[in-house]
Amino acid sequence: MNIRKILPRVYGQLVSNINTSTPCCTTVRLQHGKSDVNEHRAKVMARGLPEKKPLPKVKSIILVASGKGGVGKTTTAVNLACAMKVIEPDKEIGLLDADVFGPSVPLMMNISGEPMLNDDNLIEPLLNYGVKCMSMGLLVSGENAVVWRGLMVMQALERLTRHVAWGPLDCLIVDTPPGTGDTHLSLAQNLPIDGAIVVTTPQSAALQVTKRGVNMFEKLKVPIIGMVENMSHAICYKCGTKNFVFGNETKKTADQMGLQIIESFEVDSNMSECINSGKPAIYALPDSIHAEKYRQLANKVFKYISDKDKDKAEAEATKQ
Ligand SMILES: Nc1ncnc2c1ncn2[C@@H]1O[C@H](COP(=O)(O)OP(=O)(O)OP(=O)(O)O)[C@@H](O)[C@H]1O
Numbered sequence: 272m273n274i275r276k277i278l279p280r281v282y283g284q285l286v287s288n289i290n291t292s293t294p295c296c297t298t299v300r301l302q303h304g305k306s307d308v309n310e311h312r313a314k315v316m317a318r319g320l321p322e323k324k325p326l327p328k329v330k331s332i333i334l335v336a337s338g339k340g341g342v343g344k345t346t347t348a349v350n351l352a353c354a355m356k357v358i359e360p361d362k363e364i365g366l367l368d369a370d371v372f373g374p375s376v377p378l379m380m381n382i383s384g385e386p387m388l389n390d391d392n393l394i395e396p397l398l399n400y401g402v403k404c405m406s407m408g409l410l411v412s413g414e415n416a417v418v419w420r421g422l423m424v425m426q427a428l429e430r431l432t433r434h435v436a437w438g439p440l441d442c443l444i445v446d447t448p449p450g451t452g453d454t455h456l457s458l459a460q461n462l463p464i465d466g467a468i469v470v471t472t473p474q475s476a477a478l479q480v481t482k483r484g485v486n487m488f489e490k491l492k493v494p495i496i497g498m499v500e501n502m503s504h505a506i507c508y509k510c511g512t513k514n515f516v517f518g519n520e521t522k523k524t525a526d527q528m529g530l531q532i533i534e535s536f537e538v539d540s541n542m543s544e545c546i547n548s549g550k551p552a553i554y555a556l557p558d559s560i561h562a563e564k565y566r567q568l569a570n571k572v573f574k575y576i577s578d579k580d581k582d583k584a585e586a587e588a589t590k591q
Pocket residue numbers: 339340341342343344345346347370373375447448449501502536537538539540542543544546547
């Protein structure tokens with residue numbers, strides 16, 4: 272079934288608004304009035320934390336986040352999801368692009384086309400490199416400017432999580448937008464998140480914002496698996512000297528926050544070429560140091576999940 276033909280039915284007012292040239296929030300304002308929207312939002316927030324409902328047949332959910340933009344969150348999420356599939360081919364891995372403002376997973380995973388609906392009216396994720404993917408970029412055409420605000424973001428995320436046929440999945444990797452805004456709140460309040468990986472560059476501006484992100488996750492009771500330092504340094508291709516182009520403050524900041532740096536990636540022009548051509552380094556350059564490090568990161572995430580499962584099982588057993 273073609274998704275665009277039945278979008279209004281499936282997504283109701285939300286996506287039919289998106290597919291017009293009018294920015295969504297304008298439409299919402301027309302329907303409700305700005306103050307009504309804000310009032311409603313405040314009421315929703317005032318109700319406190321909603322009950323977190325698991326996604327059917329999804330065993331674990333891992334967020335990839337950072338306060339700062341452009342530090343390599345999506346690069347990390349894409350390569351991590353692919354590496355998890357490579358090292359454990361029998362496991363089902365999903366990748367959710369929760370960046371409704373600037374979705375880049377379709378480009379980086381080389382997926383395009385309109386997703387189909389299954390008999391249960393759930394959107395079928397698109398599959399590439401063995402990873403099930405879903406992104407707002409697949410549902411909204413690129414040239415339409417979409418302005419997302421508060422409740423609109425929450426509704427969009429609800430669609431991308433609960434209206435997608437994700438299951439069965441062993442792990443869903445969620446790529447998030449920069450910042451500490453509605454997306455993170457909504458995900459953390461509605462889904463049982465098993466852990467977050469915080470990506471940062473060694474630049475003090477990035478690290479300051481990363482601290483805010485870490486504080487937010489602590490408040491939301493989302494455990495942090497560790498920090499991924501991206502663009503740690505660049506190596507001169509002529510003399511091999513290490514250049515700390517963005518500074519060298521990550522370890523100090525990680526120690527201050529009591530976090531571990533679970534992997535560190537240097538600047539490498541091949542990385543951006545791979546990602547721009549839609550073939551993640553894990554596949555395009557499997558023998559590269561970056562690919563090896565992504566496999567190590569994937570192993571760490573699998574270990575984290577399995578330790579967490581054991582803890583859950585033990586806690587259940589003590590209850591009985
Ligand atoms: N280690 C690296 N070496 C070289 N280029 C990199 C590296 N990591 C990421 N990049 C490049 O940096 C750019 C930003 O990466 P990416 O889109 O993953 O960041 P992001 O944090 O998801 O950004 P946004 O906040 O906009 O979502 C991309 O062009 C990517 O190819």
